[in-house]
Amino acid sequence: MRDHLEKVRELHNMMPTMYTEMKKYFDEDVAKVSYDRTLSEEGKMMKRKEVREQHKKKILEFAKTAHEFQKKELEALRQKASKVLNQPTPKADDLTLERFRNQLADVKASIILRPKTGGQKLIEFAKSVDHPYIAEQLRREIPDLMAMCVDYMSRDEKIALTDELDSLRHRFITPEQREAQEMLEVANQYEKAALFSPILLDNISGNFGHNVASAVNDYDAVAKALGEGE
Incomplete structure (x- = not known):
């Protein structure tokens, strides 16, 4: 059980780093457009919009993958915890x-x-x-x-x-059952916690739009934004 919880904890801890890496690639692609002498100013503006849309989709796909990973790990943890908690009680003599x-x-x-x-x-x-x-x-x-x-x-x-x-x-x-209960409580806390912090949301909103920022912490909203929740 603990391994599933550790994976979810690591996911939450790594979200800023993973988003920063994605933002770096976005900035690099935007810079390439700015230095492209083959494009007019209007052409650069259209190309930046195209690049923004491409990376906006990548951010949404990243959010979807993160939600799915967390859901899979927490479900696996709950299944194991349920088996421990529902072990039959030894009959009295x-x-x-x-x-x-x-x-x-x-x-x-x-x-x-x-x-x-x-x-x-x-x-x-x-x-x-x-x-x-x-x-x-x-x-x-x-x-x-x-x-x-x-x-x-x-x-x-x-x-x-x-x-x-x-x-x-x-x-x-039993000690094993107590540990299972504690892990379920932590799992519930992680499930309620936002994957994207307010700082990340501000950055996403500024670079990819408020609609993206308002969607990334909700799996259904992400799926809908990707055209999968219609």
Whole structure:
């Protein structure tokens, strides 16, 4: 997973350098027109426009390739992370399962007999869980258990129970799963981040037009500008 993230990080870091290199070739082609003695001033003006259009297309194609590269790497990362996060939880031994079933039956009976204290019972029950498989089983039971006493629960009890349920989701994840979650968070940040910085956008706008600058950070807009999104 980390290799995909590193490739995306490198892409973002290299964008200024890669754009600067492309801009250099544009400047060189414009300079060649200026020094071409075979062209009149009107001819030079038309040739500069032609060169600008050629390089404008190259900038858009570069943006499209960058977006596609990032999308491919982030999709590969998410697929791998999903496999790690969805690994089956090892089943608890028979003794642990029997103890859970007995505790669950006791909690249900307690809620039925004393629904006003049901919320506190559920909180204590959730805190007592010490096995990932049991945590999964309890999460499945919680909606039915809460339905039996939610009308008697205070706001603080509801918040406390929600916190405990969140804790059950994260308390037993493996180091590999935690790393996968962290990488997914970073991947989401990169996906939201602009490939072209404001400085680059200003330069693109000045040399290739506002329409190009407004398109390069959006894949669909780039495809449309290239005539592929019609």
